[in-house]
Amino acid sequence: MDYEKLKKKLEGCYVTVPTPFKDTKDLPINFEALKDYVDFLLNNGLNNENCTILFGGAAGDFSAMNFEERLSLAKAGSKIVNGRVPIALGGQTTNTQELEKLAGIAKDFGYDFLQVSCPFYFKHTEDDFIEYIRAASIAADGIGIIIYNTFWTSTNVSNQLIEKLVDLKNIVGLKWATPRTDAMEFEDVTSTYSKRFTIIDNNLFFPYSAMKSLNAKAFEVHMCNFWPQWGKKLIDEVKNKNFEEIARMMIEEAMPFYKLWVEIETNYTSGDGYLDKLCMELVGLPSSRCRPPTRDIRQKYRQRTLDYMKKIKVPHLKF
Numbered sequence: 001m002d003y004e005k006l007k008k009k010l011e012g013c014y015v016t017v018p019t020p021f022k023d024t025k026d027l028p029i030n031f032e033a034l035k036d037y038v039d040f041l042l043n044n045g046l047n048n049e050n051c052t053i054l055f056g057g058a059a060g061d062f063s064a065m066n067f068e069e070r071l072s073l074a075k076a077g078s079k080i081v082n083g084r085v086p087i088a089l090g091g092q093t094t095n096t097q098e099l100e101k102l103a104g105i106a107k108d109f110g111y112d113f114l115q116v117s118c119p120f121y122f123k124h125t126e127d128d129f130i131e132y133i134r135a136a137s138i139a140a141d142g143i144g145i146i147i148y149n150t151f152w153t154s155t156n157v158s159n160q161l162i163e164k165l166v167d168l169k170n171i172v173g174l175k176w177a178t179p180r181t182d183a184m185e186f187e188d189v190t191s192t193y194s195k196r197f198t199i200i201d202n203n204l205f206f207p208y209s210a211m212k213s214l215n216a217k218a219f220e221v222h223m224c225n226f227w228p229q230w231g232k233k234l235i236d237e238v239k240n241k242n243f244e245e246i247a248r249m250m251i252e253e254a255m256p257f258y259k260l261w262v263e264i265e266t267n268y269t270s271g272d273g274y275l276d277k278l279c280m281e282l283v284g285l286p287s288s289r290c291r292p293p294t295r296d297i298r299q300k301y302r303q304r305t306l307d308y309m310k311k312i313k314v315p316h317l318k319f
Contacts (some may be wrong), residue, residue: 006144007172009086009112010198011217012050013231014175015041015224016057018273018280019065019073020288029069033286035080040285041224044316045232048085051224053077054115056090059222059273064291067098071105078109088113088146094121096135103139113144115175118154126161137168144172146200151179159189166196175220177202190214204258207247210238223254226279227314253312260301260308269295278305283316 020033038053055077056062056070065073074089081087089106091114093099099116106114116136118129136145147165149157156178165171174197178185186209190199194215201209202220209216219238224231230253237246261275271294278298281287282305289296306319 001142001170003144003169003172006112006170007198009048010052010144010146010173010200012052012219012235013046013221013224014052014054014088014200014218015046015221015228015231016054016059016273017041017077018225018277018288018290019056019060020277020286021061021291023287023289027289027291029065029073029076030286030288031076033288034073034076036286037225037280038077038080040280040283041228042084044228046085046224046228050232050235052086052088052113052218053081054088054090057088057115057272058090058092059225059276060090061271061273061291061294062090062092064294067101070102074102074105074109074111078111083110086112088115091116091136092120092148092150094119096132099132099136100139103136103143106140106143111143113146113173114140115146115148117148117150118157120150120153124155126155126158126164129155129157129161130164133165133171134168137170140170143170145170146173146175147171148175148202149177151177159185159192162189162193166193171197173198173200173218175200175202176216187214190216204250204254206234206238206250207243210246211243222276223257225276226283226285226309226316229315256308256312260304264297264301268300269293269297275301275305278302279309279314282306282309282319283314284318 020030021027022030056073089111091102186203191214199216200218201216221231271290274290274297277288
């Protein structure tokens with residue numbers, strides 16, 4: 001396997017697609033709506049040169065699905081994309097055996113990448129995580145592993161930990177976010193390892209991280225789910241080194257989205273994909289809530305979200 005080619009495939013927008021459910025008892029997965037979600041992305045500017053699609057990540061409600069549902073989602077996602085763009089499978093779990101099974105599923109169904117975080121619930125040591133990642137590396141031989149630093153739910157990934165993993169050739173990406181402190185951990189790791197791994201900026205530092213000194217090549221973009229043209233423009237501006245325009249996009253268009261997200265999470269409910277889904281409903285995509293214990297935000301925050309989308313001139317609005 002040419003892992004350098006895999007690193008290159010990972011460049012661009014990293015789009016974590018929400019998992020749609022039917023608004024009926026038990027909220028079963030709505031596979032028809034999932035196809036609509038993917039087709040919307042790929043018919044509006046995203047392609048195999050500027051994006052990777054993640055299925056079963058946090059915004060994909062992995063934590064509210066059982067293993068069989070995660071398997072069915074992986075199968076469906078691969079079939080729907082059908083090779084049109086690179087795809088990643090969310091591999092977050094609390095045990096190594098399940099991680100190895102998810103790695104096997106990713107291989108069996110043609111995924112390019114497996115996203116792995118340190119197990120949550122227990123505060124594992126770095127050596128625990130190293131053993132866990134090495135098990136994933138063996139099980140996922142032939143596909144790329146993306147290490148995701150979910151420091152808010154588990155052990156923080158340090159520079160020293162990463163250094164102990166550089167020998168694992170199929171680790172191709174770091175989905176990188178850190179606590180914002182004066183120690184500049186984000187800059188430290190990104191500048192140190194951007195040649196070895198494709199860095200996915202998950203800290204919203206896009207105008208800064210895309211510069212040569214940090215050299216991030218991929219960007220976590222929730223806004224793509226309802227405005228894929230925004231993601232295409234972002235990657236075009238990165239290639240053009242138009243950092244001033246990227247900064248404008250982040251401040252004027254992205255920041256209000258994230259401020260609303262934080263307000264909802266602080267005052268009403270928690271989760272990940274709920275605001276994406278409401279925005280997607282407002283551009284005419286099939287409606288869905290997230291599964292409990294995340295509560296349905298659509299009635300309470302519908303008007304606020306619509307006002308935001310009108311203000312920044314999101315295309316395709318249906319209301």
